[in-house]
Amino acid sequence: MLRGRRPGRGRTPGDPRPRPRGARAPGPRRRGRAALAGGRRRPGGRDPARAAAPAARREPRVPGRDAAGGDPRGRRGLRRDQHRLAPVAGGRLPARPVALGRTPAVGALLVQLTDVAVTYGSRVAVRRVDLDVEHGRQLALLGPSGAGKSTLLHLLAGELHPSAGAVHRPGTPRIGMVFQQARLMPWLTVRDNLALGHAYAANADVRDAPLVDELLDLLGLTAHADAYPDQLSGGQAQRVALGRALAVRPDLLLLDEPFSALDPATRGELQGWLRRHLTERGLSSVVVTHDIDEALLVADDVVVLRAGGTVARRWSITPATNHVTAASHPLRAQVRAAYDEPAHDNGAPEPGSDRGRHGRRIHV
Secondary structure (H helix, E strand, C coil): CCCCCCCCCCEEEEEEECCCCCCCCCCCCCCCHHCCCCCCCCCCCCCCHCCCHHHHHHHCCCCCCCCCCCCCCCCCCCHHHHHHEEEEECCEEEEECCCCCCCCCCCCCEEEEEEEEEECCEEEEEEHHHHEEEEEEEEEEECCCCCCHHHHHHHCCCCCCCCCCECCCCHHHHEEEEEHHHHHHCCCHHHHHHHHHHHHEEEEECCCHHHHHHHHHHHHCCHHHCHHHCCCHHHHHHHHHHHHCCCCCCCEEEEECCCCCCCHHHHHHHHHHHHHHHHHCCCCEEECCHHHHHHHHHEEEEEECCCCCCEEEEECCCCCHHHHHCCCCCCCHHHHHHCCCCCCCCCCCCCCCCCCCCCEEEEC
């Protein structure tokens, strides 16, 4: 075999030598599309089939294209200068253009639960619950342990699917989550923890360094911007957790007992700050709590769940301005009575719930 020649090439059909494995059998040379279609192609010329195509179908040359022949606006019709780089914690990532008109109108439906139920084996966590979360409204889920409050919160967040019923999210709202513990990244500073959500691709259109500075100022954390979580008090760490959730400009803020681990003075201060901030910015929230006064202070709508995961009562209220007025709120006695009401497990519509005599939904 000659050096530099591939095995199996240059053999005649009558060659008695066996072909190496993988060598192609001799036969007619491959032809182009024009030859297979019956046309002829001149050496070094153009394909007759392409030359015969109507002139209107040919792509005209457009002045202003780059050297590679591409559109300077890019494949998505955006100018290249719109794909600017936004500074984020740990590096620079390309930011998508800001989506306009995302903020829904006040009163628009964000999430709707319709006759949902959640079961874990033989245990029923949530049973026949209807719930509407509207833009610009603050909702408090109140009830004893085991009433299904956190389960409903995970349903609203999309982290859990119901065993029965339906969850409807018009427009797919962006969710911000605050937990009972701050859950800060110990290797990041306060500023970097606040901007942590900006590093995710899902939040690429809300990367905003000035917003991080604004939240540091609103939360009173400017002096601690370069501190680490182990250098913060419990109240300061919880403020960072609140700021981290607000930094992604959520349509809906979900809070799972965010102030239960704080002392009474710090808890009251953060409750008042949260209510003012949500009202001024027109944001929506769902707060899970065991504290009746907290529900009357931060919420426009109060839903009381009883043990067994059913709705006991719900009200649309005028929120209290402070803990003194919350203690004397005209609905406080009714909320307390519904909170202490025992569970009903007879399958009938619950008294005081949002279902009428015939099981029809009544919007509250």
